[in-house]
Amino acid sequence: MNGIINVYKPQGITSFDVVRSVKKITGQKKIGHTGTLDPLATGVLPICIGRATKLVDYIMNGRKTYIATLKLGVETDTYDREGEVLKTLATEHLSEAEVKEAINSFIGEIKQVPPMYSALKVQGKRLYELAREGKEVERNERSITIYDIKILEIKVPDIKFEVVCSKGTYIRSLCFDIGEKLKCGGAMWDLERTASSSFKKENSVTLEELAVNYENHIISIEEAIMEFSPLYYNEKIGNLLLNGVCLNNPNIIKNIEFDKIYRVYKEKELLGLGMLQEKGFKIITLLN
Structure with a gap:
């Protein structure tokens, strides 16, 4: 199967x-x-x-798409509603315009610090294991991309929004960072992933x-894998690719884009995923 x-x-x-x-x-x-x-x-x-x-x-x-509910005015150790509340702050002074401006400021390529309660490993141990031991370690910032944020509902302190983001994005950290930006704290209250790739x-x-x-x-x-463009080859070239040969004949690779992933076929048989790199075009993941 x-x-x-x-x-x-x-x-x-x-x-x-x-x-x-x-x-x-x-x-x-x-x-x-x-x-x-x-x-x-x-x-x-x-x-x-x-x-x-x-x-x-x-x-x-x-890309991933999420619908999240952010509660402003509260910070927890896990950055979500399941954690221990560390502090609560007033939110009555916040205007809708301020909230929108703060949230939209995170669109683009940004740096994000993963939460302590996460599965990332540091020195062979998962962060959440260290957190449960009462330890906090320094986490390196990571570059992520927020492609789009759509604010669905603002009823301070609760904000509902949809976010389209890259791999490695922690929505809990995003909620925490929005709270920091607004100087009132914030925690993720609900999360639904509506799309993955x-x-x-x-x-x-x-x-x-x-x-x-x-x-x-x-x-x-x-x-x-239909999102990847197809490339069809005859039996001879298909067999070369199956055997791990890297194709560098200009007549064969002239219309192939560099560093782009393709679906590769021998006649009508799917072989796998291929890519053109410096040495030529070859199968990078065999699927047949």
Whole structure:
């Protein structure tokens, strides 16, 4: 069994709980998820099965869309409503215009510090493990991109917004940073991921629906990578690519864009994903 299931994760369980459930439902062992969602969060969590596990990094590298609720005037140690409240501050003085300006100032490429309660590892230990021991360590800033923010509702202290962002973005940290910008504190109160790469909420399936008939919800590897442009080769060139040969014949690679990922076919058979780099064009991920 090879393919992807676009699972809608419910609140209150971990992403690994979802993986365990899918393993139990399908009877498959080779399964991986494509980007952790906190227990508090709900939403799209594509699960890769069999050879499709080779696509995990490609899906994780895609854009993510979230709908978040930010509560201003409160700070917690986890940056969300599940943490211990560290302080509360007044918000009555905030105008709608101030809130909008602060939120929109985060659009673009920005630096973000991951929260202590996160799965990132420092010296071999996950940050949340250190946090539970009462330790706080210095975290390096990371470059992320906020492609767009759409404010859906402002009812101070509660703000609801949609954000489109790059891999590695912590919405909890974004909520904390908005609170810092407004000098009143802020914490994430709710979070839903509505899209991960090409996988959308409207095409997702619940674990309950999956248990009834999982085979109807498996997306083929080919369908999952349709966002990449196709390249078709004859049997001879296709076999060279299968054997790891790097193509550098100008007549073959002249119309291929540098550093762009392509779907590669031998006749009509999908071979994998390929890319043109300095030495030439070759398969970077074999999928057949």
